[in-house]
Amino acid sequence: MTSYFLLSKTFIILLCLIHTIESQSQPWSPLDAPKELLQMLIRDPFTLSLASTDFGHIIHQTPFAVFAPSSIQDISKLIKFSNSLPIPFTIAARGRGHSVNGQSMTNDGVVVNMTELNNNNNNRIVVFDDYVDVGGEQIWIDVLHASLEKGLTPLSWTDYLYLSVGGTLSNAGISGQTFRFGPQISNVHELDVVTGEGDLVTCSTKKNSELFYAVLGGLGQFGIITRARIALGPAPQKVKWLHLLYNNFSAFSEDQEHLISFNGINESNAPNYVEGMLLLNQPPLDLSFYPETDRPRITSLVTQYDIIYIIELIKYYDINPEIETLVEGLNFVPTYIFEKDVLYEEFLNRVHSDEVTLRQQGLWDIPHPWLNMFVPKSRIADFDEGVFKGIILKQNITAGLAIVYPTNKSKWDDNMSAVTPNEEIFYVVSLLRTTGFDKLEEFQIQNQQILQFCKDVGIGMKQYLPQMKTHEEWVEQFGHKWEVFEKRKAQFDPNKILSPGQGIFN
Template identity: 40%
Template sequence: MEMTLFCARINILILLLALCSPCKFIQSPIDLGPLNFLQNANTASMDFGRIHFNSPSAVLRPKSPEDISLLLRFVSGSSFSKVTVAARGAAHSIYGQAQALDGIVIEMDALPSSIRVHRKGEAEADGVSYADASGGALWVELLEESLKHGLAPRSWTDYLYLSIGGTLSIGGISGQTFKYGPQISNVLQLDVVTGKGEAITCSPTKSSELFYSVLGGLGQFGIITRARILLQEAPEKVKWVRAFYDDFQTFAEDQDLLISTPDLVDYVEGFIVINEQSLKSFSTAFPAHLHFAPKFHSEGSSKVYYCIEYAVHDHSSKDIDTEQVVLEELSRQMRHLPSQVYTVEVSYYDFLNRVRMEELSLRSVGLWEVPHPWLNMFVPKSGINEFVDLLLENIATEEFEGPVLIYPLLRDKWDANTSVVLPDADDDQVIYIVGMLRSANPASCPAACLQSLLQTNRRIAGAASRVGAKQYIPHHSSPAGWSEHFGRQWDRFAARKARFDPLGILAPGQGIFSRRSISISSL
């Protein structure tokens, strides 16, 4: 064991010497013993956004969390001032957040995938059901394993092929967030390796400052190697509803109605239906023929529509169909377009994994692996009308490719101790998430077009700040932009960075902090 650690340390030292030298001593992929380093791995310079391509000098495929700890201890305790480290999960980031230019990328999927489910009532379960999952495991893997026990996490993202550590570093939201909070509000414990290489188990009562820092911390304070996720009884089926509107105010009021009844409704989202393509794209996974044929262009002007999507869990253990009664009662109170409501029943797994069908459809026509200039914003309720007007004024609705999501969240479901930044309007209990999930097909949108779309995003985000909006999955190109983003939380965020990653080694792709060096005399 001691000889293995000694060899690993020597391998890291050789690697760091190579990275910091003006000459590249390692020119091709090699295996440096037990840590399995790869040099110049091109895949680590790419992400889902396909906008930034920052190549690392090396990639680490760890065999255990101890490998990650060993690497970071060497980097933080050496005089090599240029080396940075980024954790890469499913690489679903948009603007190079999981990249490390000339640094080291840690591929988290190399960790042994471990998911252990503990049911309430077991000796070690401590009164609740939960799962211990490795940080590089995917949410779909956790779903599949937990369903074997009749359990499932309470809060999700729309797309399940994301790493657990990755979404917990951002927030993790979907249509369940109004009811159960984001994914980071459903975590019981974490194993984290800090920027100093310290391996720490943390929770709300143990090393709590690190626990809350890492949740929504954009990877700045540590790398999540294990997460303990709260579970609940899983329903067998889901009654899934879509209702259409031609007036935004009515649409928003009906969404408010739904989130005000969390005992009845389990999921609420919504879409802006801006053209025929968007109507088709978000209906791919909905297993019902929609007889909705709106006129998007009439009398020379563009017309947009809105769609509420909500769901009620069906546990199929009751003598009467309570879920159907709930749907009928809600439908009587809602004010959607006459006869424009559609209901289907699907398995719980198929409902949660619905975006996978859209992915496969896009892949089949070569439109998945294209640039994705996405923009996600948290908007306070007091500013949502103005924001939607701003959005529609700044995009060409007839040319927009991709869905536009819009649905409400509740502020009190978010823990203010975490690192996520919400709009400052504390008197607004309701916050909307608006996601412009645009795709840019290179065949119709070359480089200049892509840059124009990114400029539009910056213009919308800048103008939205006037109504108190904040970016979700934020991206800023300057220190001033980050300072403005964090606002009154900046001092706390910077203090946490100084405590857990004082040299600024972690997550350089976010561009929040600069890498700092240590003096030789301090070694």
């Protein structure tokens, strides 16, 4: 009896000890939060589960709470509160959660649902003569609509417009206009940022420039963008949308590089947008752009060559341009040129119609093992041989949408945190795959093979929307910028609480 009593007493002491250790390792309790913050911390399972996933459907992390701010000051107070604790909790801004690798998540910290800032009927998009002031939570489609009402438009885009301004500016924001105007981060005049210490700071190249440069392309590490002042220009009416088909990579890349050399914006035959993509001899072959009558001959071309490269060339216009002038001197397969005329907005918002279809087919909310890279021009032919032909074509894994186009480093500001390869021209290569959960691992293995290939042959590639696993990989990704990046982190977010899902400092 005595020994039983002693045993259970020991057991109870042990339980108490475990409890004490657990509550000490729990960095904070919601009961510690000031009342005004407490009411904005949401912990119901549905809200938590929404913040525990993203467009990638690969990583899952459950936050302690989701924060629903009604003002910028609320965000500042939350960050200051975290910093005031002996063990601060992590905070992840979530724009639209369109990352693919958990970048807007936090395990046990707080996710700031940025869209809540839009809920008070605040006027968060204000258009001026040559710029627009936009809340960091706003999505680009709404920025477009507001600007078009005044006959204006932002100049640099992403392919898809249902992304938040803060989310794309934390990366770069790239598309076929980048060669001409630079990425979206090159088109920002000024920002309001709540730093990792909770200070609300206005910054630009002239004012608090270190923070400005840090935040643009800064992967959410230095502050939360609450306002961006974005450059505008006159909006065109219509778009001439051309697809030119190539059976030879060097002709394709030479022509792309020729097209992006038109930097003089006033040259009449200068394109407004240049991208490219692959048509691979793998099902499904998406020929939806082309007239029904041409699809059989395009299919034959793909079957004959296994891989066809497409230049996507856009000319904005109010008066119909001459196609012959636009494609003068280009070496696509004769007669394999296809055109469409669409409204400017329809072109910019083109991916949304795909989204509607994919949602209907249940193919939107499934895993997206995407891989985005910047490949230096001097090695793009090796990349074509080793990756497109060597890995992707040889393995029976559907490539999905493979986008390839060159852009120029001179349009990027090297003071900003965004990382590019060390050559004036580099290619954007985006492998945008969608798969069922059963096949996810195959894609992840292939992505690793591609990364390994680049490493083995020294391609000098940089990842875009980077997904690094180790500290060493981050240091390598940032290269000569690592030291500055680390220093800026210590300056603006010394407790390392922001955007832990990137996995850089946490």
